[in-house]
Amino acid sequence: MAKMKALICRECGKEYPTEALHVCELCFGPLEVKYNYDEIKEAMPRASVEAGPKSLWRYKELLPIEGGPTVGLHAGMTPLVHAKNLGSFLGLDELYIKNDCVNQPTLSFKDRVVAVALTRARELGYETAACASTGNLANSVAAHAAQAGMQCYVFIPGDLEAAKVLGNLIYRPKVVEIEGNYDDVNRLCSEIAGERRWAFVNVNIRPYYAEGSKTLAFEVVEQLGWRAPDQVVVPMASGSLLTKIWKGLNEFKKIGFLKDVSTKVNGAQAEGCSPIATAFKAGRDFFKPVKPNTIAKSLAIGNPADGYYALKTTMESGGAMEAVTDDEVIEGIKLLAQTEGIFAETAGGVTISTLRKLVKQGAIKKHDVTVAYITGNGLKTQEAVVDSVGRPFRIPPSLVKFEQTFGQQGAA
Amino acid sequence: MTKLRFHIRFPEEKIPEPVIYQIGHEYQVVTSIRRADVRATTGWMDVEFSGETEEIERAIAGLRNKGVLVDPIELNVVE
Ligand SMILES: Cc1ncc(COP(=O)(O)O)c(C=O)c1O
Ligand SMILES: [Zn+2]
Numbered sequence: 022m023a024k025m026k027a028l029i030c031r032e033c034g035k036e037y038p039t040e041a042l043h044v045c046e047l048c049f050g051p052l053e054v055k056y057n058y059d060e061i062k063e064a065m066p067r068a069s070v071e072a073g074p075k076s077l078w079r080y081k082e083l084l085p086i087e088g089g090p091t092v093g094l095h096a097g098m099t100p101l102v103h104a105k106n107l108g109s110f111l112g113l114d115e116l117y118i119k120n121d122c123v124n125q126p127t128l129s130f131k132d133r134v135v136a137v138a139l140t141r142a143r144e145l146g147y148e149t150a151a152c153a154s155t156g157n158l159a160n161s162v163a164a165h166a167a168q169a170g171m172q173c174y175v176f177i178p179g180d181l182e183a184a185k186v187l188g189n190l191i192y193r194p195k196v197v198e199i200e201g202n203y204d205d206v207n208r209l210c211s212e213i214a215g216e217r218r219w220a221f222v223n224v225n226i227r228p229y230y231a232e233g234s235k236t237l238a239f240e241v242v243e244q245l246g247w248r249a250p251d252q253v254v255v256p257m258a259s260g261s262l263l264t265k266i267w268k269g270l271n272e273f274k275k276i277g278f279l280k281d282v283s284t285k286v287n288g289a290q291a292e293g294c295s296p297i298a299t300a301f302k303a304g305r306d307f308f309k310p311v312k313p314n315t316i317a318k319s320l321a322i323g324n325p326a327d328g329y330y331a332l333k334t335t336m337e338s339g340g341a342m343e344a345v346t347d348d349e350v351i352e353g354i355k356l357l358a359q360t361e362g363i364f365a366e367t368a369g370g371v372t373i374s375t376l377r378k379l380v381k382q383g384a385i386k387k388h389d390v391t392v393a394y395i396t397g398n399g400l401k402t403q404e405a406v407v408d409s410v411g412r413p414f415r416i417p418p419s420l421v422k423f424e425q426t427f428g429q430q431g432a433a
Numbered sequence: 434m435t436k437l438r439f440h441i442r443f444p445e446e447k448i449p450e451p452v453i454y455q456i457g458h459e460y461q462v463v464t465s466i467r468r469a470d471v472r473a474t475t476g477w478m479d480v481e482f483s484g485e486t487e488e489i490e491r492a493i494a495g496l497r498n499k500g501v502l503v504d505p506i507e508l509n510v511v512e
Contacts, residue, residue, distance in 0.1 A: 043507070044438065044507070048479070049467045049481075049506050050468065152512070153512070154512045155511065178511065204504070206511060207510055207511050210510050210511060211506070212437065221510075223510060223512055224507055224510050227507075258512065322509045324508045325508065326509060328508075
């Protein structure tokens, strides 16, 4: 029997074959992958995971592919850092940073989802990869497609900054700039995805793509010595990552790797785009779409596909959600860099400042084993901090001037 | 013939209006509602439109003119 049982509708439960489908024909609800956990339990003893490759593919039994991995062989298994400095600053004994700033090859957690999406897309016979994206997703799809020898289309809004466009062009995909406002671009991309026989990773391949995020839960459990954290703090754009971390933890319970899962799953957004966190704080089970206005561009999804499911997940797990201002985002980036030497992008600033808020509110406590997910690299969003990091000391080439500036002992 | 699926949202003041019925009359499109949640102050529907592509695009523009918000069924696909 195959380990993937079916695609199943999250709303009405109708099952579909494991093809490139993403919407239920009956109720238009989203589809997700359903597995044979008994089968997987047999095929995946802990020892075989521990002896597996140093990548997310060590958990391939719990990923939606039929054969072996073919795209993105080096994604995952990023460091879990015991953040003693930041922990003591915040008053936490056991704070860990899951550092996906150094994920391979494009330095964000998107390399996980794209590795899984394109491996599955090739199994399904696709030769062209596509996505609509303003940042991390496009980088990752373009890079993986180049390596895998796939055709690649990247759709971007017409008003994107030059540096971001370049980050895609270097891999030589077909970059298509679409004129019009955000809603027009969004709708056209959905229609193109419906028209072409392409692997549009976050549209028709989305049920497979999204599963890649579970590996952020699997790795943390293994890296903590096969225990689940008490608290996780997760940045939210579509909300998919947050729901999949919860799914991953519960799958480890299903196959016997964890006795119990009592992890509280906390969600983080920027105030300038916080439809999910705002709904949570208002006690609503539905969110109101917003027009994003924040420096945290990688999280700026105003009408998030998994927003409803993210709300459900956080409620079910007993977690909380918070939103932080753009100034707090910058402070968060600086705090992480200056305590732990990790330079995160704006999404990381959102996570760290949300963590800080949740500690202050008492939602996360001193003894809680806490994991903050840092999902992208700061070198990609330098414009966010360029005005708040100060300037170098400028001196003439003279030892006297140097000592006048820094004193005899070298302290400024 | 094209089939396109949309998630449409109604502002509070549009909730009592038979918007979907009107669209079916004003444009050469067939509408099929699959899921909906209409409450006192908010309402949404997941709807399939079938017809010629151009006519569907005109119907969507017509809905927007009425103040109704129209998104693809996947919501935001630009990440
Ligand atoms: C750096 C970074 N972190 C987090 C996210 C959030 O992912 P999701 O859309 O699964 O909520 C994104 C995605 O867009 C991202 O680029
Ligand atoms: Zn369904």
